[in-house]
Amino acid sequence: MKEIKLNLPFTDAEINSLRANDKVLLSGIVYTARDQAHKRILNLLEHGKPLPFDLRKTAIFYCGPSPAREGRICGAVGPTTSARMDPYTEEMLKAGLRVMIGKGDRSEQTATLIRNYGAVYFAAIGGISAVLSRCIVSCETFLWEDLGAEAIYRMELLNMPVFVSIV
Template sequence: MEKHIQLPITREIARTIKSGDACLLSGVIYTARDAAHKRLCELADAGKPLPFDIENATIYYVGPTPAKPGQVIGSAGPTTSYRMDAYSPTLIALGETGMIGKGKRSPEVVEAMKRYGAVYFAAIGGAGALLSSCIKEAEIVCYEDLGAEAVRRLRVEDLPVVCVIDSDGNNLYESGRSAYLRSQN
């Protein structure tokens, strides 16, 4: 059964979402990939304010295709998350509570998630046409020069994601695989 989650995710809510939970997210999220993360962290390192409120924010690692006429956004599935590992601990410390991507995370990211209370979700990689139907509004917040990698504010309805790593450090990539392998013996 899927868990309906209304965004934003507070640190308290983050602690209640567990590895393996299938969730439907509704509300506002922000998009950022490597290039945008680099700029955000450079601002943070310089002690400058970020171009959007990072407190309780969820960031979706996505670079969508351009919208066709009449579309809100083009195809919009997740990109591989480990490329953001160098930046995520900084953003989590500043208040980021949710990350949506796909693939493994570094021990440093998981440590920050445990320390501050944050969750890591995966959306289905390669299902960009399907996922874009959950995006109801999209507008560029900053870094338009980055094209597909610009930061966008999205309003999503029932975006299907799975909690892979929770704020206790439990990891579905490990537990799911071992559960399957046990079932085969």
């Protein structure tokens, strides 16, 4: 098992160098999106409207954080079940997404799509929010605050441990 430090955004060569089960300490800017945010992103794409961030240069983290206590950078941060986002993944890949972070398996069909698009899916560990929260440098609500935990948050990660699941 290799341990690799990587910064977002990735080059194609960096993605190609990854192998399943590699441990990656991930740094850089990511945006969270769960079920409801995916619905809204797809709605924007369907209507040909621009997204407020460049999917090619970031990662989507399937995550709905808990609120931060006063004076803290963030609350509890961790991955939600990625398979729920499978129905949206093809459109996201078409729109340029190449890096996803979540929890658990993807469908066979989604795994094939991820490979065909030269993308990577990282599995983060579920239920270790206190560990992962120590890897968050900044966290702010970015879009659709009305969705609460399901809003899009912009987070900067520093050496967050994830494992290559599909590449």
